[in-house]
Amino acid sequence: xxxxxxxxxxxxxxxxxxxxxxxxxxxxxxxxxxxxxxxxxxxxxxxxxxxxxxxxxxxxxxxxxxxxxxxxxxxxxxxxxxxxxxxxxxxxxxxxxxxxxxxxxxxxxxxxxxxxxxxxxxxxxxxxxxxxxxxxxxxxxxxxxxxxxxxxxxxxxxxxxxxxxxxxxxxxxxxxxxxxxxxxxxxxxxxxxxxxxxxxxxxxxxxxxxxxxxxxxxxxxxxxxxxxxxxxxxxxxxxxxxxxxxxxxxxxxxxxxxxxxxxxxxxxxxxxxxxxxxxxxx
Amino acid sequence: xxxxxxxxxxxxxxxxxxxxxxxxxxxxxxxxxxxxxxxxxxxxxxxxxxxxxxxxxxxxxxxxxxxxxxxxxxxxxxxxxxxxxxxxxxxxxxxxxxxxxxxxxxxxxxxxxxxxxxxxxxxxxxxxxxxxxxxxxxxxxxxxxxxxxxxxxxxxxxxxxxxxxxxxxxxxxxxxxxxxxxxxxxxxxxxxxxxxxxxxxxxxxxxxxxxxxxxxxxxxxxxxxxxxxxxxxxxxxxxxxxxxxxxxxxxxxxxxxxxxxxxxxxxxxxx
Ligand SMILES: Nc1ncnc2c1ncn2[C@@H]1O[C@H](COP(=O)(O)OP(=O)(O)OP(=O)(O)O)[C@@H](O)[C@H]1O
Ligand SMILES: [Mg+2]
Numbered sequence: 001x002x003x004x005x006x007x008x009x010x011x012x013x014x015x016x017x018x019x020x021x022x023x024x025x026x027x028x029x030x031x032x033x034x035x036x037x038x039x040x041x042x043x044x045x046x047x048x049x050x051x052x053x054x055x056x057x058x059x060x061x062x063x064x065x066x067x068x069x070x071x072x073x074x075x076x077x078x079x080x081x082x083x084x085x086x087x088x089x090x091x092x093x094x095x096x097x098x099x100x101x102x103x104x105x106x107x108x109x110x111x112x113x114x115x116x117x118x119x120x121x122x123x124x125x126x127x128x129x130x131x132x133x134x135x136x137x138x139x140x141x142x143x144x145x146x147x148x149x150x151x152x153x154x155x156x157x158x159x160x161x162x163x164x165x166x167x168x169x170x171x172x173x174x175x176x177x178x179x180x181x182x183x184x185x186x187x188x189x190x191x192x193x194x195x196x197x198x199x200x201x202x203x204x205x206x207x208x209x210x211x212x213x214x215x216x217x218x219x220x221x222x223x224x225x226x227x228x229x230x231x232x233x234x235x236x237x238x239x240x241x242x243x244x245x246x247x248x249x250x251x252x253x254x255x256x257x258x259x260x261x262x263x264x265x266x267x268x269x270x271x272x273x274x275x276x277x278x279x280x281x282x
Numbered sequence: 283x284x285x286x287x288x289x290x291x292x293x294x295x296x297x298x299x300x301x302x303x304x305x306x307x308x309x310x311x312x313x314x315x316x317x318x319x320x321x322x323x324x325x326x327x328x329x330x331x332x333x334x335x336x337x338x339x340x341x342x343x344x345x346x347x348x349x350x351x352x353x354x355x356x357x358x359x360x361x362x363x364x365x366x367x368x369x370x371x372x373x374x375x376x377x378x379x380x381x382x383x384x385x386x387x388x389x390x391x392x393x394x395x396x397x398x399x400x401x402x403x404x405x406x407x408x409x410x411x412x413x414x415x416x417x418x419x420x421x422x423x424x425x426x427x428x429x430x431x432x433x434x435x436x437x438x439x440x441x442x443x444x445x446x447x448x449x450x451x452x453x454x455x456x457x458x459x460x461x462x463x464x465x466x467x468x469x470x471x472x473x474x475x476x477x478x479x480x481x482x483x484x485x486x487x488x489x490x491x492x493x494x495x496x497x498x499x500x501x502x503x504x505x506x507x508x509x510x511x512x513x514x515x516x517x518x519x520x521x522x523x524x525x526x527x528x529x530x531x532x533x534x535x536x537x538x539x540x541x542x543x544x545x546x547x548x549x550x551x552x553x
Contacts, residue, residue, distance in 0.1 A: 181396065181400050181401065182371045
């Protein structure tokens, strides 16, 4: 019959939220880590499904991780290796950013760059760049210069492409505005196109940060020397898998540091939010 | 309503006005697709006058405005502002586009002095800031001078771009559908604002619009364009008294003018 509720009764009900939405992010991340390490532990130490030479147990890895950490803290030989790799990565990133940015402006701003230079850059970019490593070693020796060269070579192209794309990103309206207020080509580049290109350039720099790490380590694998890559290769050849694992972990810290430095600078420099602009402002 | 002879147009001015902008025998053919966008356009803007141009989409209104702004070269004809031929962008021409186009990395007031910064440098731009603040005050954006455009609404951004157009004190204002991205209420408000600014400082304005009501409420004269090739086919004098108010839209006379223009444009014009 009539089931209409009383007039003074509120219509209150609670919407169910999925479990994953109710827990904070760090709990979810920790949960996944525990799960993965649990299975890892089960497969190695507990059940022995996988041989320790292929995959060391979490315990072994952790103790080696601490060993390497202590060596680094006590300024042991590994700190020297880490410093060598850091220097390689740092210089390669800096040079790649400089060359990549300059070529990007050449390609993105001039018709000559777009028509004559870009096709060559694309052609070189499609080559397997690691294959150039022996050449760099032959030219520059076994010191860090050859590794810097390889890492730079790998990391430059994403910066070129993103810088050039960024320079095209200024809208037709913005170009027309600058034209109507009598801006010179240089003024349009510096005051309009480059600021507009910044988000793109930083995307390129982030890709380059990853590339520079890969390039430096590949260079050290192939060309020896004093870096972390050489340590990894040594440990691997002695079947010291836990050591390989912990070296890779420390190395990834270096990559993360570089990546987040770039992200931090981006946040400071590109403070305006593109997605937040009202309809008319593009 | 009648075909116009040059004469005293603004209701409140006793002295005959002087011609500011003169266009004669203007034709434009785009080289890229050899498309004739304009043929034999003749028009004169008198000082302090508000002229609108209406016409169907693609009939060459924006092309005309860009040529007047010195952003596009004409193919044939005379384009003269204040006695000097227009052969490129000029400081005495203020232009406003359909989109506000504020730079998101500059604050509102920095955006407004941008034309000064580009033309005369940083020092002059800094000196122009008090004037920019006055202009912002004029359009009711005084408190928003130091926020970034990301925090402005569409209408506020458009008002800021009016200020940017006015900062260099241009002799002529060229407006290409400046408020068409705004909702109707904001648009009415902006139109009244525009009328006030033009009246207060006796500016000459040239407006491209799709809205007949907007053209009628703002203009002393309306030019009607027809497409393929773009040309001016009629000139209509609007004899509504000034200052115009939004209430005039409801009068019978207003309705007559609008329907007259609509007839001129024909059925195909405004789908
Ligand atoms: N850069 C260009 N190159 C070649 N043709 C163009 C160019 N710009 C416009 N046209 C052509 O010129 C004609 C007039 O264009 P215009 O933009 O002036 O029209 P409009 O009257 O402003 O139209 P709308 O009301 O839609 O803005 C159109 O047919 C268009 O295709
Ligand atoms: Mg147009």
